[in-house]
Amino acid sequence: MPSFTAPTKDLQFVLHDLLKVSEQDIPGFEDLDRDFTGAVLEEAGKVASDVLAPLNQVGDTEGCHLENGVVRTPKGFKEAFEMMKEGGWTGMDCDPEYGGQGLPYVMHTAAQEPLVSANMAFNMYQGLTHGAYSAIYAHGSDEQKQTYLPKMVSCEWTGTMNLTEPHCGTDLGLMRTKAEPQDDGSYKITGQKIFISAGEHDMADNIIHLVLAKIAGGPEGIKGVSLFIVPKFMVNEDGSLGQRNTLSCGKVEEKMGIHGNSTCVMNYDEATGFLVGEAHKGMRAMFTMMNEARLGVGLQGYAQAEVAYQNALEYAKDRLQGRAVTGAEAPEKAADPLIVHPDIRRNLMDQKSFVEGARALTLWGAYLIDRAHKNDDKEADGLISLLTPVIKGFQTDKGFEFATAAQQVYGGHGYIEEWGMSQFARDARIAMIYEGANGIQALDLVGRKLAQDGGKHVMAFFEMIKDFIKENEGNEQLKAGFLDPLKAASKDLQAAGMYFMQNGMKNPNNALSGSYDFMTMMGHVCMGLMWARMAKAAMEAIEGGASDRDFYDAKIATGRYYMARQLPATGMHLARINSGADTVMALEAAHF
Template sequence: MPTFKANTKDMQFILHDMLNISASGLPGHDEMERDFTGAVLEAAARVAEDVLAPLNVVGDQEGCVLDNGVVRTPKGFDAAFAAMKDGGWTALDCDVEHGGQGMPFALYSAVNEIFVSANMAFNMYQGLTHGAYSAINAHGNEDQKSKWLPKLASCDWTGTMNLTEPHCGTDLGLLRTKAEPQADGSYKITGQKIFISAGDHDLAENIVHLVLAKAPGGGEGTKGISLFIVPKVMVNDDGSLGARNAVSVGNIEEKMGIHGNSTCVMNYDGATGWLLGDLHKGMRAMFTMMNEARLGVGLQGYAVAEAAYQNALAYAKDRRQGRAVTGAAEPSEPADPLIVHPDIRRNLMDQKSFVEAARAFTIWGAHLIDLGHAGDKQAHALVSLLTPVIKGFLTDQGFQSAVQAQQVFGGHGYIEEWGMSQFVRDARIAMIYEGANGVQALDLVGRKLAADGGKPIMAFFDLIKTECKLHDDARMAPFTDALKAASKQLQSAAMFFMENGMKTPNAALSGSYDFMHMMGHVCLGLMWTRMAASAISALDAGEGDAQYLDAKLATGRYYMARQMPACAMHLARIESGAEPVMDLPADQF
């Protein structure tokens, strides 16, 4: 059975050495001192390691069962969910007025990584609830907030997001679910939704579904879509639960992974719902939930990779195969451990250098969201630009890292008892849901680059330029030199799109996926540059764990030398234009 231990030391380094979160000037952030955040992270780690991680295999093997219209979760999930609620973990960054603790989203994200690494499928029950909370908090009226948010914050009630239908996924303008207005101001919701994570379960007494549907008068396409609050169980005026609403589970999907989470077909048969936000403006309200969810899915990508890496590293140190090519590393033993071999080292360093930079990138993104919520428009614009990169690049690379971890085990990695197969299977969904990664790339190139006249992407390039100018220490040259080169290549790719995108749009869209990965490498290179500067500063001051800091620098140098050159490859692909992609007629495939 695989094991897991939260990497709280690295999280602390990012929060304090790199971000200096307590000095950000945001309300409440001055309380985020190292000792305080350390205590929070260590407490989360105990829950994850002692309660959640042991249930990861259980959830994978047992899955969920539909029993007389109610979904039953795997053994032990109910007690674990109660422990999460009792510890206040579900409401860490929720507003105090709703029963939350009002902590930064950056700290919530670090804690969320710990829980995802321990048990991704389980954590989705509260993760989707957090998104529903945010959507209602941003777009609900005061009555809706007081009615739904305290129960969602505590996870006495959980939440879902209902977008996809059997005939439409990304193209939501095709959805058929209808909302008929009623005399009392409510709506009757009729239609079917599929792929609804945590659509039903036995962990909470009510489930609050946020459902996209078309109300009369909205017109065609996405402009006619509205968002509705549709509870599983009706809520009386005094807050008590009433009659069952006309919403039911049609089926539980049989999936490749995340078996412990119930992915449901949901049927709405004239269910009672209430409009959330403005009529026919449902996409705007839903994107509040989706953008947060996309950062959370990017986090899932590297969080599962972290757990897989830990197990691969332990196996590489323990498993003995062959001898080091330079001579026996341990002559008294019949063979040397796997980790002496350069190809195993390459494999492990790919994983380690990715996960540590991805962690920094995601927590920085969460910090930008905190800044945006406080009114920083530039931070909001920057994180909007980066969201498709966080989601798309980190989940692609996270899945690849999980596969690499499995590879370290050789044949044992393909055997279920070692648990590596589950990491690969669980990580795979993150590339698909909350907007498949090809759609993220199209969003980045087709929408985000041109947003606000291109100001956010130009601000991003200026940010990198400024960062590189900060460091004239020779020890920083491996970082700043590689980052400068990659940034110039990314700018060349963006210029190619500007020069060719209008007259030959396929040229831009054919290169969009490469651009997303290219920008992902540049973002992780920026993170490594910042982490390296922080590590050098701590070493020079004689502060912190010198061995950890030296390892941080060596890992960063590996990424800059071995991963950043991929940007040149992506640029060459982009500049090849649309012809290699589009030349072959469809009937010749």
């Protein structure tokens, strides 16, 4: 069975050496000193390693089963969920008015990482509830908040989001689920939704579905979509549960991965629903959920790569195969361990440099969300809006790539189920698809986010990189290995943006055919910025007499690897973008 150890020291490094959270002028950050965050992360790590990780393969092999209208979750899930509730892990950053602990979102995000690595499918039950909480918190009425949020914070009731229908996924304007207004102010919701994660299960007393539907007579297309609360069980005025609503789970999907999470077909048969926010403004409310979810999915991408990397590293150190080309390194043994071989080192360094860079990028994103919300910082809000499709798209692409790279270290054993490595790849695969497939993330980035507010935020991003390079150009230790590669990659990205400006207007396909390359380029540049900042932080820690010199030296060496071996990919992506749309669009559909 695979093992997992929470990367607490690495999380602490990002929080304190890189982001310097306790020094920030954001309400609540003053409490995030090293002792406090360390204690929280140590406990999260224990829950992850001792409770959730042992259930990961159980969930994968047993899956979820629909019995008489109720989905039965895998053995041990219910008990683990009760432990999560009792430990307060489900409401860390939620409003204390509704039973939350009120911690910053960045702390919630850091604590989530080991839980996701240990058991991604299990953690989705609380993760989706958190997203539904956020949507109601931001857009619901006071009565709705009082009725639903306390129970959702504690996860006595869980939550879902219902968007997709059999005939429409990305194009939600095509949805057919309808909402008929009633005299008492409620609505009757009728329709079918598919791919509903945690849509039905046996771990909560109630499930609060957030459902997109169209009110008759509303505008056509996406502008006519509204959002509704549709509870599994009706809630009485005193907060107790009443009769069951007229909704049901018609099927549990058989999936490639995340078997421990119940992915349901949900049928609504004139189910009672309650409008959230304004009529025909459902997408605005749903995007509150989706933007948070997209950062969480970006975390899933690298969190699966992290646990896969840990096991591949352990295997590479233990498995004896061949001799080092420069001479035996373990002459007393029949062969040297795999890790002596340069190609194995390359594979592991690819994985390590990605995971550590993605961790920094994700927590920086969470920090920006805190700054935007708690300080009403419009620049931070614009920057995280720009970065969200990159964090989601790039990190899930690479997370899957490196989960499979970890399999490769095992050779044939990586393909055998008993070793557990295939589960990490199969679980990671969904992250590239849900919460907006990665092609859609790329289109969102190029088609919407680059031009948002007149291009203000992407220009601020480039200026941020330029300022960092200028401020540190006198640091010779940083310059050659970090600043020069970052400058070159940033110029590649700017050149790609310039190509879109010059060629995208006359032929939009020139921009859209290069959008995926641009998203990937920007992911690399973001990672390059993170590694340059982390290298500087590590150098400062060493200069300050840090006791664990090896840890900081390893950070710098890992960063140098990324800058030398991964970041130059921006040149390839720029060449693809500059080739335009002609080769992409050359064939008629019939000729494929």
